[in-house]
Amino acid sequence: MIRLDNIEVSFGDFTAIPNLDLHVRPGEFFTLLGPSGCGKTTALRTLAGFIQPAKGTVRVDGKDVTRLPSDKRQVGMVFQNYALFPSMSVWENIAFGLRVRKEKPADSDHLVRDIARRVDLSDEQLAKNVAELSGGQQQRVAVARALVLRPKILLLDEPLSNLDAKLRHQLRQQLKDLQSEFGITTVYVTHDQDEALAMSDRVAVFNKGVVEQVGTPQEIYDHSATEFVCNFIGDSSALTPDFVAEVNRLSGADLLTDANSYLRVEKASLNADGGTVVGLPGTVTSRTYHGLHSRYVVHSHGADIRLLLREDGSPQPEPGSTVTVYFQPAHVLQYHPETGAALQREDQAVRLP
Numbered sequence: 001m002i003r004l005d006n007i008e009v010s011f012g013d014f015t016a017i018p019n020l021d022l023h024v025r026p027g028e029f030f031t032l033l034g035p036s037g038c039g040k041t042t043a044l045r046t047l048a049g050f051i052q053p054a055k056g057t058v059r060v061d062g063k064d065v066t067r068l069p070s071d072k073r074q075v076g077m078v079f080q081n082y083a084l085f086p087s088m089s090v091w092e093n094i095a096f097g098l099r100v101r102k103e104k105p106a107d108s109d110h111l112v113r114d115i116a117r118r119v120d121l122s123d124e125q126l127a128k129n130v131a132e133l134s135g136g137q138q139q140r141v142a143v144a145r146a147l148v149l150r151p152k153i154l155l156l157d158e159p160l161s162n163l164d165a166k167l168r169h170q171l172r173q174q175l176k177d178l179q180s181e182f183g184i185t186t187v188y189v190t191h192d193q194d195e196a197l198a199m200s201d202r203v204a205v206f207n208k209g210v211v212e213q214v215g216t217p218q219e220i221y222d223h224s225a226t227e228f229v230c231n232f233i234g235d236s237s238a239l240t241p242d243f244v245a246e247v248n249r250l251s252g253a254d255l256l257t258d259a260n261s262y263l264r265v266e267k268a269s270l271n272a273d274g275g276t277v278v279g280l281p282g283t284v285t286s287r288t289y290h291g292l293h294s295r296y297v298v299h300s301h302g303a304d305i306r307l308l309l310r311e312d313g314s315p316q317p318e319p320g321s322t323v324t325v326y327f328q329p330a331h332v333l334q335y336h337p338e339t340g341a342a343l344q345r346e347d348q349a350v351r352l353p
């Protein structure tokens with residue numbers, strides 16, 4: 001559906017994207033995830049036709065659109081702050097692109113009302129000023145304004161990042177529902193890994209203009225292909241060579257002691273149940289109460305292991321006490337100390353795109 005091949009984008013002598021290949025499938029919710037400044041917006045704007053790449057090709061539906069202006073690409077874009085016109089009505093905002101396209105007024109009205117109905121905006125709301133709407137309703141206006149032009153592709157650049165946490169969670173679902181209802185191929189940009197995992201069919205993890213991994217949320221979480229991805233996604237503790245050597249000694253595992261090794265918080269436990277096979281003694285160095293659970297840090301063989309303990313009302317270990325940290329050696333993630341590439345083991349097949 002969308003294909004970027006060997007895309008290079010530079011600003012002056014700064015190369016924001018050295019060589020990008022991406023392939024987005026029809027109907028897919030595809031997310032570009034990475035820290036601020038890694039080139040997500042640049043990639044999206046290149047796809048939209050607002051930026052000309054120095055090298056490479058952009059294809060949509062097999063057609064080379066690299067030199068095509070943005071308004072001829074059939075892409076709809078929703079910007080971070082929605083970029084709605086605050087002095088215009090909701091109707092006028094949605095109709096804006098149709099006016100630019102010189103659509104007949106009667107046709108415009110029909111198209112605006114049709115799309116408004118589909119994104120759950122009432123006739124009454126259409127007559128209002130956008131400033132009178134809530135954040136969630138404004139988002140629907142921004143999406144309607146993009147969809148009314150019948151784009152083949154919907155591009156969303158951090159559409160939730162200016163909202164407070166609770167609204168962000170609600171609108172996540174709203175956006176996801178709209179996307180699946182319209183079945184439109186969507187490229188979504190965010191720096192929020194939680195959002196990316198919850199919403200996407202597939203995710204591309206960006207680091208300094210380079211894609212480190214493309215995969216389903218589960219693939220990038222359970223089989224992070226690089227040390228950067230492992231650290232960016234989820235929450236994990238770095239293990240020491242000493243700690244890893246002790247795991248090998250106790251369990252007979254053959255983990256590499258000179259690799260960079262990690263254990264995700266939810267893979268470690270203070271209880272020996274649930275298929276755990278190795279237990280290392282350590283000292284509780286901190287405990288933070290979070291209501292449903294407490295967060296612990298346990299110091300063992302030079303490593304600070306973070307883990308969550310469910311609060312069930314029973315007495316819990318306090319800082320200073322000795323506990324045993326249980327986990328499966330197979331859950332230890334290992335990376336090459338120089339290249340950062342995942343070290344493949346038989347019980348942990350790493351799948352790359």
Ligand SMILES: Nc1ncnc2c1ncn2[C@@H]1O[C@H](COP(=O)(O)OP(=O)(O)O)[C@@H](O)[C@H]1O
Pocket residue numbers: 011014016034035036037038039040041042043
């Ligand atoms: N118009 C521009 N001129 C110069 N540098 C830019 C321009 N746009 C982006 N950059 C630089 O390119 C890099 C990637 O930016 P951007 O794509 O906006 O990152 P992200 O969206 O991931 O936060 C950053 O270092 C940014 O400073």
Ligand SMILES: [Mg+2]
Pocket residue numbers: 040041042
């Ligand atoms: Mg950006």
